[in-house]
Amino acid sequence: MTDTIATLFIDGQWVPSSSGATRTVTCPADQSEVGVVSEATAEDVERAILAARRAFDEGLWADKPASERGDFLLRVADALQERKDEFARAEALDTGKRLVEAEGDMDDITSCFRYFGKIADQNPGRLVDAGDASVISRVVHEPIGVCGMITPWNFPLLQAAWKIAPALAAGNSFVIKPAELTPHTTILIMDVLDSLGLPAGVANLVLGDGGVVGAPLSSHPEIDLVSFTGGLVTGRKIAEAAAHGIKKVALELGGKNPNVVFADADYEAALDNALNAGFLDSGLVCSAGTRLIVHESIAERFVDELVARAEGIVMGGPLDPKAETGPLVSKEHRDKVTDYVERGVAAGARLRTGGHWGGPEHEQGFFYAPTVLDQCTADNPAVIEEGFGPVITVETFSTEQEAIAIANDTEYGLAGAVWTSDAGTAQRVSRRLRHGTIWINDYHPYLPQAEWGGYKMSGVGRELGPSGLEEYTETKHIYHNTEPAVSGWFPRKD
Ligand code: NAD
Numbered sequence: 001m002t003d004t005i006a007t008l009f010i011d012g013q014w015v016p017s018s019s020g021a022t023r024t025v026t027c028p029a030d031q032s033e034v035g036v037v038s039e040a041t042a043e044d045v046e047r048a049i050l051a052a053r054r055a056f057d058e059g060l061w062a063d064k065p066a067s068e069r070g071d072f073l074l075r076v077a078d079a080l081q082e083r084k085d086e087f088a089r090a091e092a093l094d095t096g097k098r099l100v101e102a103e104g105d106m107d108d109i110t111s112c113f114r115y116f117g118k119i120a121d122q123n124p125g126r127l128v129d130a131g132d133a134s135v136i137s138r139v140v141h142e143p144i145g146v147c148g149m150i151t152p153w154n155f156p157l158l159q160a161a162w163k164i165a166p167a168l169a170a171g172n173s174f175v176i177k178p179a180e181l182t183p184h185t186t187i188l189i190m191d192v193l194d195s196l197g198l199p200a201g202v203a204n205l206v207l208g209d210g211g212v213v214g215a216p217l218s219s220h221p222e223i224d225l226v227s228f229t230g231g232l233v234t235g236r237k238i239a240e241a242a243a244h245g246i247k248k249v250a251l252e253l254g255g256k257n258p259n260v261v262f263a264d265a266d267y268e269a270a271l272d273n274a275l276n277a278g279f280l281d282s283g284l285v286c287s288a289g290t291r292l293i294v295h296e297s298i299a300e301r302f303v304d305e306l307v308a309r310a311e312g313i314v315m316g317g318p319l320d321p322k323a324e325t326g327p328l329v330s331k332e333h334r335d336k337v338t339d340y341v342e343r344g345v346a347a348g349a350r351l352r353t354g355g356h357w358g359g360p361e362h363e364q365g366f367f368y369a370p371t372v373l374d375q376c377t378a379d380n381p382a383v384i385e386e387g388f389g390p391v392i393t394v395e396t397f398s399t400e401q402e403a404i405a406i407a408n409d410t411e412y413g414l415a416g417a418v419w420t421s422d423a424g425t426a427q428r429v430s431r432r433l434r435h436g437t438i439w440i441n442d443y444h445p446y447l448p449q450a451e452w453g454g455y456k457m458s459g460v461g462r463e464l465g466p467s468g469l470e471e472y473t474e475t476k477h478i479y480h481n482t483e484p485a486v487s488g489w490f491p492r493k494d
Pocket of ligand 1: 150151152153154155159177178179180208209210211213214215216218229230231232233234235237238252253254255285286287386388414454458459
């Protein structure tokens with residue numbers, strides 16, 4: 001990497017954009033400059049894809065023993081931990097999130113690399129009983145080839161790791177494009193892969209605009225799999241582009257996640273976690289619990305206290321030790337959240353708190369006050385759309401059936417939570433909810449060993465867990481007849 005301008009990484013070389021273009025990245029908390037990075041051209045992307053293709057076809061990585069690939073990932077995990085402070089600071093400045101959250105993300109991605117390092121050689125396939133002693137029939141998993149990876153700005157480290165670790169464990173090569181607003185930690189991950197000696201061409205990094213730099217990763221004929229995390233609208237474009245080439249697609253999209261609180265829940269824990277669900281990281285979490293669905297018998301007190309606690313949340317920049325939550329990622333994004341809340345109120349929701357930008361001390365940053373909208377109806381746009389900001393909508397229910405119906409009344413299906421002290425209620429409701437992750441009496445934890453992904457419009461495929469590795473493989477059946485014989489279907493006529 002150069003000291004001043006972070007460049008692209010193509011075929012084992014750190015190279016500037018072929019056009020010489022650059023982009024200045026700023027911190028959303030105060031618009032201070034974080035760094036300058038190269039802005040790739042379509043030609044740069046082409047070179048990166050072809051380098052990845054060559055590396056794959058030459059078997060530079062795919063042909064290594066799976067255990068060796070696993071060992072490499074364990075070394076990546078060690079290197080990440082050694083550079084934890086540098087990475088966390090870069091993530092915090094790019095995204096505006098609090099340093100402590102970025103440090104947590106570093107621990108999470110280290111676990112992710114360790115998990116896939118450990119299971120890299122645990123996917124040997126299986127023998128199939130062909131019903132014939134002379135036949136060896138086995139099913140094997142092979143790397144899929146060249147992966148295009150496109151990630152969003154809310155969890156740049158996490159999303160890159162969730163894709164890179166399983167892709168490398170399975171033996172693929174890849175080209176990754178982080179969000180243009182938050183490229184620095186993906187650049188640092190590539191620096192780690194490079195410094196540990198990954199063969200040239202296996203890992204490639206392109207930086208820049210979604211339409212120019214991201215789009216070819218979903219449409220190029222040499223891409224075998226496109227793995228995308230981001231919004232529904234972009235996800236749909238990517239799926240359409242990939243469909244033309246019949247590519248395998250993995251999509252992790254948005255969510256409109258229900259947080260269902262029954263009357264018998266542990267009140268303090270449910271209240272505390274309702275704040276955590278909706279306002280952690282200013283709600284810039286795909287699985288944020290932005291739809292509070294609370295039993296009518298406790299709703300008034302619960303929402304009053306939620307509002308009071310929301311008003312006490314301290315906003316601040318990433319390095320401010322007093323801050324409890326940070327800014328939105330850009331002015332454009334804050335404008336979207338402002339519009340989303342205004343439309344919700346216009347459609348009949350009652351604004352209980354928030355609904356405005358952060359305090360005067362944050363004039364330079366894109367802060368938005370934690371917001372609660374109650375008296376929401378199912379047809380309110382604030383209930384239907386993913387606002388992607390610190391906004392909780394409140395709906396109430398009287399019966400378990402009603403709670404389930406409200407929680408499932410969304411086109412998304414990423415995650416949700418159930419709060420109750422009754423194990424039967426917890427189990428029944430969690431099985432009826434059409435969402436990919438259900439927390440019972442908790443919110444937000446996830447494990448690298450457990451699959452993550454969405455039902456319905458929240459996506460296609462799964463990351464993490466054994467399925468997260470399988471996502472990056474093709475499955476092949478090898479049927480070996482050890483005693484070749486004439487079949488007799490078309491007998492000789494001579
Ligand atoms: P986005 O869809 O705007 O952008 C995501 C990425 O796609 C960026 O790198 C962008 O440059 C790129 N892109 C834009 N247009 C493209 C195109 N035409 N072709 C290829 N790439 C293109 O999303 P965002 O606003 O950065 O992120 C927020 C969204 O991500 C939210 O909807 C959130 O719910 C979702 N998300 C989902 C998960 C999950 O695990 N399901 C995790 C994090 C974020």
